[in-house]
Each structure stands twice: as structure tokens, then as C-alpha cells.
Amino acid sequence: MSRGRHARKSRRARHISRLSLALVAGGAGIAAPLLTAGSAHAASAPAKVQEQKQAGTAKAGAASQAKTEQKASSYTVVTGDTLYQIAVDHDIKGGWSTLYNANKKTVGGDPDLIRPGQKLTLDTAKAPAERSSTTQRADRDAAQRTSTVHKTQSTNLDGWINEALAIMKQHGIPGTYQGIHRNIIRESGGNPNAINNWDINAQNGTPSIGLLQVIKPTFDAYHVAGTAYDQRDPVANIVAACNYAAKTYGSIDNVNGPY
The missing domain is CATH 1.10.530 (Lysozyme)
Structure with missing residues (x-):
């Protein structure tokens, strides 16, 4: 008789164990999407950081370019230069004649005679206007x-x-x-x-x-x-x-x- 009771008790225990396993399995099935969502959320963080980094790099690049453009207010003549080509290269409004007018004291009376080492101003806006x-x-x-x-x-x-x-x-x-x-x-x-x-x-x-x-x-x-x-x-x-x-x-x- 004791063996019978023990056998019945074992069947009940096994039933509970199966139920517990089912619950655990169900829990795992429910938890899986949460883990997946959490992983997706975690993956978006580096992407956002990367986007911010790229934006920062672009901003720094623009600032550097602006700084460079701001510095380009003068030019030092090298061998082979002409006022015409310097004006073209630096997009001087009014062309070589405007550039010459702004640098006449440096260049002298002949605009075709510029010498290596001469420092020319590119800030022609401040140059005295040519007489008509x-x-x-x-x-x-x-x-x-x-x-x-x-x-x-x-x-x-x-x-x-x-x-x-x-x-x-x-x-x-x-x-x-x-x-x-x-x-x-x-x-x-x-x-x-x-x-x-x-x-x-x-x-x-x-x-x-x-x-x-x-x-x-x-x-x-x-x-x-x-x-x-x-x-x-x-x-x-x-x-x-x-x-x-x-x-x-x-x-x-x-x-x-x-x-």
C-alpha cells in the first residue's frame, strides 16, 4: 500500500514538474521578444553616436574651411605668376585690373612686372576705387x-x-x-x-x-x-x-x- 501511495505521489509530482516546465517555457517565449527589443534599442545607440559624430565632423570641417577662407586675404607671388592668373585663381571681382589697383604700391607702374616674394593683398574691397x-x-x-x-x-x-x-x-x-x-x-x-x-x-x-x-x-x-x-x-x-x-x-x- 505504501508503494501505491508513493507511486501516485510520484505521478502528481511529475505532473507538477511538467506544468512548471511549461510555465518556464512559456516565460521564455514571452521574454524572448523583450530581449530582442532590448537588443534593438541597444544597437541604435551606437548609430546615434555615429550620426552625432558625423555631424560634429561636418561642422568642424565647415568651420575649418571658413577659417581658411578668412585667412586667404593675401598672396605671395611665385615664379611664373601673373596678376591675371592670380585674380582667376582667387575669384577676384573685377579681375586683374582690380587686383593691380589694390596692389599698385607693391607692384609698381607695370602690372606685367610682378616679382617672386611680393605679398599682394586679396582684400580688394578696401582698395581705393579707380577713377573712371x-x-x-x-x-x-x-x-x-x-x-x-x-x-x-x-x-x-x-x-x-x-x-x-x-x-x-x-x-x-x-x-x-x-x-x-x-x-x-x-x-x-x-x-x-x-x-x-x-x-x-x-x-x-x-x-x-x-x-x-x-x-x-x-x-x-x-x-x-x-x-x-x-x-x-x-x-x-x-x-x-x-x-x-x-x-x-x-x-x-x-x-x-x-x-
């Missing part, structure tokens, strides 16, 4: 009305050179007939209307003109009072070119190639 061509023309007309302007008399190269030498002597500009003649033949062949439409000056919008192939900015800077304000005027062209050569090379006689 109308104002400049009015000033020249007024000056010519109040002073005697030499009118070229000769009709040939020999006469033009001699007239120019007379004016150069009055202004202390060095040069000889031979030096002037040699350079004229090389530059223009003796044609006062010669114009170069293909070199870098022409590409920059300032073609070389006249007997000694002078560009407009150089002619303006080295024009000698008392001569015609015209690049094609033979005497005015020679005198302005010789004045430039004197300041740059000591004399037109020292020029034996492109200058």
Missing part, C-alpha cells in the same frame, strides 16, 4: 589745354627716333638712337600701328601696341608730359617705352629681347 576713364580723359584734356603737347612732325622711323631723343634729353631719360632703333625693329618692324593680339598681354585684355609694343597700363604709368596721350603716336610711344626701360633696366640700350 571719363574722369581720366577729362584730366588729360585739361592738362593738354594748359600745356604744350608735342605734335609728331616726321613721317618715318629715323625722324620719330630723333624727335623722341630730343624730348628724352629734356626729361633726363637715357637712350641712344642705336638702342631705340634696334628694339623697334625687333618689336614692331617700324610699324607704329603694330598690335600683338596673341600673347599673354592680349589674353589679359591689354595688347602691346606701337613701335616699341607698349601695353596700356605701362604707357599710362610712364607717359611723359608734353607728348601725345596715344599709344600709337610714334614719339609718345618711344618716349614712354624708354622711360619704362630706364626705370627697369637702366636704359633702353640695355634691352636686347622681350622686356
